[in-house]
Amino acid sequence: MKEFIAKPAKPAPASIVGPVAWLRENLFSSPLNAITTLLFCAFIISIVPGLFDWFIWSADWAGTTQEACTSEGACWVFTSAWSQQLFYGSYTDGQIWRVNLCIISLFAIIYASTVVRADIRNKVIIPVFLILPFLWVILLNGSLIGLTHVSTDYWGGFALNILMAAASIIIAFPLSFLWALGRRSEMPFARSVCVLLIEFFRGVPVLALFFMGSVMLPFFFPEGWTVDKLIRVWIVLILFMSGYMAEVFRGGFQAIPQGQYEAADSIGLSYWQKNLLIILPQNIKVSMPNILATFIMLFKNTTFLLIIGIFEILSTTQTALTNSNWLGGHSTEGYVFVALLFWICCFSMSMISNSIERKLETSHRN
Amino acid sequence: MSNQQLVNQTPSFFNNPKNRSLIYQFLLLAGLSYFFYGIVTNTIANMEALGIKSGYRFLSENAGFDILMSLIPYDATYTYGRTFVVGLLNTVLVSVIGIFLSTIVGFIVGIAYFSKNWLLHKLSITYVQTFRNIPLLLQVFFWYFAVLSALPNTTDSMSIGQSVFLNVRGLYFPALVGESGSGVVYGAFTIAIIAIFVIKRWAKKRQDDTGQQFPVLLVGLGLLVGLPLLSTLVMGIPFTLDYPSLQGFNFAGGVTVIPELMALALALTVYGGAFIAEAVRAGIQSVPHGQTEAARSIALPEKRIMSLIIVPQAMRVIIPLLNSEYQSLIKNSTLATAIGYPDLFTVFVGTTLNQTGQAIEIVFMTMAAYLAINMLVSVVMNFVNDGVSLSERK
Numbered sequence: 001m002k003e004f005i006a007k008p009a010k011p012a013p014a015s016i017v018g019p020v021a022w023l024r025e026n027l028f029s030s031p032l033n034a035i036t037t038l039l040f041c042a043f044i045i046s047i048v049p050g051l052f053d054w055f056i057w058s059a060d061w062a063g064t065t066q067e068a069c070t071s072e073g074a075c076w077v078f079t080s081a082w083s084q085q086l087f088y089g090s091y092t093d094g095q096i097w098r099v100n101l102c103i104i105s106l107f108a109i110i111y112a113s114t115v116v117r118a119d120i121r122n123k124v125i126i127p128v129f130l131i132l133p134f135l136w137v138i139l140l141n142g143s144l145i146g147l148t149h150v151s152t153d154y155w156g157g158f159a160l161n162i163l164m165a166a167a168s169i170i171i172a173f174p175l176s177f178l179w180a181l182g183r184r185s186e187m188p189f190a191r192s193v194c195v196l197l198i199e200f201f202r203g204v205p206v207l208a209l210f211f212m213g214s215v216m217l218p219f220f221f222p223e224g225w226t227v228d229k230l231i232r233v234w235i236v237l238i239l240f241m242s243g244y245m246a247e248v249f250r251g252g253f254q255a256i257p258q259g260q261y262e263a264a265d266s267i268g269l270s271y272w273q274k275n276l277l278i279i280l281p282q283n284i285k286v287s288m289p290n291i292l293a294t295f296i297m298l299f300k301n302t303t304f305l306l307i308i309g310i311f312e313i314l315s316t317t318q319t320a321l322t323n324s325n326w327l328g329g330h331s332t333e334g335y336v337f338v339a340l341l342f343w344i345c346c347f348s349m350s351m352i353s354n355s356i357e358r359k360l361e362t363s364h365r366n
Numbered sequence: 367m368s369n370q371q372l373v374n375q376t377p378s379f380f381n382n383p384k385n386r387s388l389i390y391q392f393l394l395l396a397g398l399s400y401f402f403y404g405i406v407t408n409t410i411a412n413m414e415a416l417g418i419k420s421g422y423r424f425l426s427e428n429a430g431f432d433i434l435m436s437l438i439p440y441d442a443t444y445t446y447g448r449t450f451v452v453g454l455l456n457t458v459l460v461s462v463i464g465i466f467l468s469t470i471v472g473f474i475v476g477i478a479y480f481s482k483n484w485l486l487h488k489l490s491i492t493y494v495q496t497f498r499n500i501p502l503l504l505q506v507f508f509w510y511f512a513v514l515s516a517l518p519n520t521t522d523s524m525s526i527g528q529s530v531f532l533n534v535r536g537l538y539f540p541a542l543v544g545e546s547g548s549g550v551v552y553g554a555f556t557i558a559i560i561a562i563f564v565i566k567r568w569a570k571k572r573q574d575d576t577g578q579q580f581p582v583l584l585v586g587l588g589l590l591v592g593l594p595l596l597s598t599l600v601m602g603i604p605f606t607l608d609y610p611s612l613q614g615f616n617f618a619g620g621v622t623v624i625p626e627l628m629a630l631a632l633a634l635t636v637y638g639g640a641f642i643a644e645a646v647r648a649g650i651q652s653v654p655h656g657q658t659e660a661a662r663s664i665a666l667p668e669k670r671i672m673s674l675i676i677v678p679q680a681m682r683v684i685i686p687l688l689n690s691e692y693q694s695l696i697k698n699s700t701l702a703t704a705i706g707y708p709d710l711f712t713v714f715v716g717t718t719l720n721q722t723g724q725a726i727e728i729v730f731m732t733m734a735a736y737l738a739i740n741m742l743v744s745v746v747m748n749f750v751n752d753g754v755s756l757s758e759r760k
Binding site: 029219314331 | 715
């Protein structure tokens with residue numbers, strides 16, 4: 001009879017905790033992995049220190065004129081000297097508080113909607129939110145309320161990017177919900193009108209829509225009417241945004257269980273009561289991450305306004321770059337600064353979207 | 367009231383859903399008709415006041431301007447209609463390059479997210495988060511004004527083996543010129559593609575019937591490379607290379623890629639690649655881990671698990687996302703107009719519109735062209751999607 005002889009136990013692994021084990025596990029687990037790691041390390045070492053040096057260590061920070069740009073690195077004097085133009089365009093000096101007020105009101109109302117009671121939110125905050133863009137126009141224009149008149153030719157800068165994007169999505173909200181409802185409607189004519197609208201505004205490049213706004217729309221208004229270019233572009237942005245948002249809402253409708261519609265019908269709610277009180281809140285909840293993603297796209301697309309000659313931030317940067325006192329080739333600094341601004345805004349919005357997604361995850365999945 | 371009465375009761379005329387829907391739709395139709403009637407009469411009145419002739423007659427008039435780059439013969443003596451075609455082809459060119467390269471970049475970065483290598487994983491995240499959150503227009507400017515304009519002059523351009531040159535005026539590489547007999551090679555290439563489809567169908571049928579597998583990929587690649595190569599040798603190499611060479615202050619001969627095209631294609635690739643990487647990541651993450659475990663439990667080798675279990679299921683999520691990414695890439699190619707690459711938008715909505723003033727017709731034609739291209743992409747991608755979508759038990 002054969003006797004069972006146990007094999008000697010394997011030696012304990014060198015280490016499974018601590019930095020060395022982590023390195024072995026995550027960076028050098030195989031020869032191929034080790035080569036990849038070394039290659040990318042070399043890549044990072046060759047690029048990052050130089051970048052930091054240009055960015056911070058050997059950059060010029062203090063000064064007001066181009067003469068202060070003496071070092072090898074970036075010249076941030078350029079962006080600080082032009083900061084008012086970059087943020088507010090050529091809005092009249094001394095009136096900039098109006099632009100600030102608009103932006104503060106936007107953030108204040110968003111914050112307020114998260115802290116007040118639900119009934120106040122529904123009856124006060126939401127209606128105020130919907131008329132906010134019109135208040136901005138009145139305040140920025142000023143002639144209607146006795147302030148200095150500032151023509152839209154002087155509106156500009158990063159504030160315009162923010163306000164334009166916000167004003168468009170606010171109006172697009174109800175409009176796109178209407179279109180999305182129309183797309184689900186059982187009325188064949190209404191449905192096809194909505195499908196055509198949505199597909200048209202989604203299928204056409206936004207730049208073509210801007211050109212439609214700036215060269216085609218003037219023909220559509222009755223003779224003698226002149227509608228401001230910025231307002232025409234606003235209309236176009238609202239329609240563009242509505243096309244995308246309607247599709248977001250359509251996805252939301254599909255995520256709501258059929259039982260919700262049936263329950264609303266069974267307690268005798270009318271069509272509008274059912275859709276506004278039962279379906280819309282749930283729809284907004286499930287589509288919030290997608291709404292934010294669409295808003296980020298819209299916000300980035302406001303830079304396209306440069307091409308039809310509206311002084312948003314990129315356009316003011318280019319004006320600053322061609323200024324005769326600053327012809328020292330600061331284009332890299334200018335564009336990097338704008339890119340950084342957009343990156344911070346878009347990245348934080350996508351982080352907010354992620355956290356909302358996690359917070360709204362009320363399903364029983366883990 | 368008895369039950370019988372309740373059943374027989376018919377709703378009043380306005381409470382009948384059918385009548386209501388008819389009334390609403392009639393009102394919508396009336397409103398829309400009034401709206402369009404207003405627009406059309408206003409437009410006609412405005413155009414008359416400005417003295418603009420409507421219609422498409424301008425398309426056959428002489429254009430009289432040059433275009434930086436054209437894939438078909440064009441000079442200032444051609445018509446406005448021709449400028450539309452030139453622009454359209456340039457748009458298609460940059461879109462195809464952008465789609466092809468961004469798909470490659472996107473798949474590499476998307477798969478790198480799942481790498482066991484910590485550094486690679488973090489770099490993949492950094493790439494996506496950086497380029498997704500910077501407006502495309504800025505990226506186009508960056509490549510055009512910061513990178514490509516920093517390249518050396520024509521006289522001291524960078525070169526690889528005196529055949530590929532890169533300088534501030536563009537990228538130059540040798541052109542392949544076919545001589546008599548080259549048609550046979552193109553024919554062989556076509557035959558190889560058809561043969562691959564036939565072999566694929568045959569192999570699938572054989573596997574369904576007998577369970578035996580056939581190395582379709584290897585044989586297919588062999589055919590695709592081998593047949594054209596064989597025919598080239600048989601025909602006595604019917605090709606010559608046309609090298610670019612420095613003549614005076616500029617290069618002549620070969621193929622020239624203008625810097626505008628390079629900048630736009632680079633920006634679209636980098637930006638689109640970030641979005642496609644997200645799509646690939648979402649697709650792979652959508653496959654439950656149980657699938658991998660199930661595959662291991664039936665002893666499939668690790669390589670086959672990826673190609674037979676994970677990828678086919680991930681593709682179901684990836685393809686619809688790719689469809690919308692490709693469409694937005696094509697729409698974004700209109701940013702060409704910011705750096706002067708002569709795409710449909712720059713040429714037709716830019717120069718032609720300025721010269722003729724036919725705003726309505728030109729914007730309408732351009733929008734129709736983009737809608738048509740996007741519809742084509744959608745049809746192709748839906749066709750691909752049918753191939754990978756879930757086939758349920760019948």
